[in-house]
Amino acid sequence: MTEADQLADMARHEPKNFLGFDFSTQQLKAIVVNDQLEVMQEAAVQFDNDLPEYRTSGGVNVRGDGVTVTAPTIMWVKALDMLMDKLRVSGADFSTIRAISGTGQQHGSVYWRRGSGDLLGKLQPDRFLHDQLAMAFSITESPIWMDSSTTQQCKELEEKIGGSKKLADITGSRAYERFTGNQIMKIFQRRKESYNCTERISLVSSFACSIFLGAYAAIDFADASGMNLLDINTKSWSQECLDACAPGLAEKLGEPVPASQNLGSISSYFVDRYSFNPDCAVIAFTGDNPASLAGMCLAPGDVAVSLGTSDTLFLWLDRPKPQLEGHIFVNPVDKDAYMALLCFKNGSLTREKIRDECADGSWDLFNQLLDMTPRGNFGNIGMYYHIREITPDLEGVYRYNKSDDTVTRFTSSEVEVRALVEGQFIAKRVHAENLGFHTGSETRVLATGGASANKSLLQVLADVFNAPVYTMDVANSACLGCAYRAKHGLLGGAFKDAIKGAEFKLVCKPNNDAEEIYDALVDRFYNLETSLTSAANTQSDKITATENK
Numbered sequence: 001m002t003e004a005d006q007l008a009d010m011a012r013h014e015p016k017n018f019l020g021f022d023f024s025t026q027q028l029k030a031i032v033v034n035d036q037l038e039v040m041q042e043a044a045v046q047f048d049n050d051l052p053e054y055r056t057s058g059g060v061n062v063r064g065d066g067v068t069v070t071a072p073t074i075m076w077v078k079a080l081d082m083l084m085d086k087l088r089v090s091g092a093d094f095s096t097i098r099a100i101s102g103t104g105q106q107h108g109s110v111y112w113r114r115g116s117g118d119l120l121g122k123l124q125p126d127r128f129l130h131d132q133l134a135m136a137f138s139i140t141e142s143p144i145w146m147d148s149s150t151t152q153q154c155k156e157l158e159e160k161i162g163g164s165k166k167l168a169d170i171t172g173s174r175a176y177e178r179f180t181g182n183q184i185m186k187i188f189q190r191r192k193e194s195y196n197c198t199e200r201i202s203l204v205s206s207f208a209c210s211i212f213l214g215a216y217a218a219i220d221f222a223d224a225s226g227m228n229l230l231d232i233n234t235k236s237w238s239q240e241c242l243d244a245c246a247p248g249l250a251e252k253l254g255e256p257v258p259a260s261q262n263l264g265s266i267s268s269y270f271v272d273r274y275s276f277n278p279d280c281a282v283i284a285f286t287g288d289n290p291a292s293l294a295g296m297c298l299a300p301g302d303v304a305v306s307l308g309t310s311d312t313l314f315l316w317l318d319r320p321k322p323q324l325e326g327h328i329f330v331n332p333v334d335k336d337a338y339m340a341l342l343c344f345k346n347g348s349l350t351r352e353k354i355r356d357e358c359a360d361g362s363w364d365l366f367n368q369l370l371d372m373t374p375r376g377n378f379g380n381i382g383m384y385y386h387i388r389e390i391t392p393d394l395e396g397v398y399r400y401n402k403s404d405d406t407v408t409r410f411t412s413s414e415v416e417v418r419a420l421v422e423g424q425f426i427a428k429r430v431h432a433e434n435l436g437f438h439t440g441s442e443t444r445v446l447a448t449g450g451a452s453a454n455k456s457l458l459q460v461l462a463d464v465f466n467a468p469v470y471t472m473d474v475a476n477s478a479c480l481g482c483a484y485r486a487k488h489g490l491l492g493g494a495f496k497d498a499i500k501g502a503e504f505k506l507v508c509k510p511n512n513d514a515e516e517i518y519d520a521l522v523d524r525f526y527n528l529e530t531s532l533t534s535a536a537n538t539q540s541d542k543i544t545a546t547e548n549k
């Protein structure tokens, strides 16, 4: 072998690792994976426990008004100082990292003071980041996704753009209090001086990315879709929306880029202080929900269902069809596709309540009751919104017999249990279809979250969607998704090629009669739910009219 061949051979066998970060609400996490996507190291810093000096609760500060919710920006920087040391102690060899990427809680914003761009490029490796960036922010408390203090700004934005549907058609969502455009509008209106001395506005994701890059990092299309500012069709800022929120915003936000964009090499701070390879690539950071889609390896036609405290649905969409409910984002692993996010508040807690009422608090008994009733539940349909639901906007419990007549209770516990589970999953299909999703022959349902351990529930899910259900060990899916994205961003090509090796387990297949039974039930459910929401809207219009008299 010649010397050149030997060098090439050594390079081929050098370890190739990838690093993902997650700046989430309560903690900062990191995961290192190898080329086969096996997890090599993990580390985390809990904001409340590890950084008590910032006095956060659950990583945030809720102001006296109860609706203004922020987090100290510098706390995230100090957490990064700590996390890097924890990673080193856990055995991470930074010189083997080929690319990094990351994610942040969606919608939160960071305001860089004039001159901070220069500062990012000149950080001294012998000093902590938090020491050097202490004065870098013109607003020291970042507004985050739990903030709901911008109702007035949302109203203003929708009025200026021509209504909620028009705004949704442009940006993928109607105006939401937590969405960044409305947050920026509030800052411009209330703190003009701070706004004027802001050089750059980042999302939590692009703020974190900027530190690694040593320069302001672009916001990616997927996280930008959670701002009410990006035109998701053209993938550029909507000038109309920018102008409605604050002046000079395009310059402060910078040009958005695809989430898989390689933004350049890691800054010399990390090379000198932590021995990163100077060629280590920094791939654009994105929001935590898009990052979860990557971590769950969603592919075209798939739907991911997270059955946690609330239930959340992620959909892969080829074309956007925004509605007044749910959110459409540009897809983080394929910039020409889209994803949808739907949140159902009445998830596990509602299932627990019916389990307690009908099955003595036992999941085993609950499952026996569920399994002993036939698919379609003799035509009975139930909707259980014990707390005010987001999707749809309804509250209360509604039960119908096979003729669509309202009934006050069902004849037995097993009918009640099946009505709950079928009702919850049919609602997911109805709302997914409203956003343009359709089950195809290749569709997979990927289930995660606490309740995905329950096979009886997953069988109903498979039947309702008429598609096989898979589970995957996806603890920390957003963080893991960014380690995967780091690899994808470096190699290019299709995401599915970069993630070969990620393993799924087939748990349930749909029964042969599922399509026939549930297609009809989905139509009935849609009609019943639409009548309920129209009645609720008429009622609330009447109340508003009386109040305005």
Ligand SMILES: Nc1ncnc2c1ncn2[C@@H]1O[C@H](COP(=O)(O)OP(=O)(O)O)[C@@H](O)[C@H]1O
Residues within 6 Å of the ligand: 307, 308, 309, 310, 348, 349, 351, 352, 363, 448, 449, 450, 451, 452, 453, 454
């Ligand atoms: N065997 C089971 N069957 C149904 N639900 C279950 C089962 N085991 C756990 N759960 C539900 O999982 C929920 C917690 O899910 P998890 O994903 O950990 O929630 P989160 O991340 O939102 O805190 C609990 O509320 C519980 O009802």
Ligand SMILES: O=C(CO)[C@@H](O)[C@H](O)COP(=O)(O)O
Residues within 6 Å of the ligand: 023, 024, 025, 026, 104, 105, 106, 107, 145, 178, 226, 288, 289
């Ligand atoms: O607001 C949203 C999505 O629209 C939330 O999903 C936040 O993005 C939550 O972040 P984590 O608490 O998961 O970090």
